[in-house]
Amino acid sequence: MNIPLLLALIALSPQKGIIDRLSALKTFKADFYELITYSTGAVSDTWRGKIYFKNPDKLRLEVKQPDKQLIISDGKTVWLYFKKKNEAYKRDVTTLVKEVSPSYIFMDTTKCTAELDTLTETEALFTLKPKNPEGALVLIDKIQLSVSLDDTLPERVVIYDKEKNTFDFHFSKRKADKKLRDKLFLFKPPKNCKVYD
Secondary structure, rough: HHHHHHHHHHHHHHHHHHHHHHHHEEEEEEEEEEEEEEOOEEEEOEEEEEEEOOOOOOOEEEEEOOOOOOEEOOOOOOEEOOOOOOOEEEEEEHOOOOOOHHHHHHOOOOEEEEEEEEOOOOOEEEEEEEEOOOOOOOOOEEEEEEOOOOOEEEEEEEEEOOOOOOEEEEEEEEEEOOOOHHHHHHHOOOOOOOOOO
C-alpha cells in the first residue's frame, strides 16, 4: 500500500487504520535496545540485540550486550539461554503469564484493548491494556506502543508492570512480512549445556 493512500485511510479512522494494518502483519524483525527502570529508580545497563516476532505468538530475542542471551518461544515452550554459563531454562508457556505475548506488537485486540492517545504527522501513540482471561495472572499494567506513520511499524514499546517497573524497547532497521522460518523459533541446547526444566 502506498504511503499517501495509507495516510488518507488513517486520517479517516486513525485507530482502526493502524490496528488493521498491524494485525495484518505476519512477521516483524528489528534491531533493538532496551532500558529497564526499576521501581526503586535504578536503571539497568542498555540491552542490545535483534528481535523477531511471528504472528501470533512466536518470539526470538538475541541479546548481544551486555551479556549474550537467547530467549525463544514457539508459542508453547519458552527457552532462556545464557551463553557465558552455557545454561538453559525451559518453561511451558502455560505456566507463564499469557499476557506477555508477542501478539501485542500486532495489536491483537482479542488479548488487549487499544486506545489511540496521540497522533502527529510522524507517529501514533497507543495505550494497550491486557484483557484478563479467566484464571490468568496479569502482571502487566499497560503497554505504550509508538507506531511510525512512514511504514506503520512499531518504533518503540514501553511495558509497565504492576510493580512499577518499566521495560523500554526502541526498534531500528524494522522490517515486516519477510519470511521467517519456524525453525528460527526452536531451540536445541548446545553440547554440555546444563538444562533446567
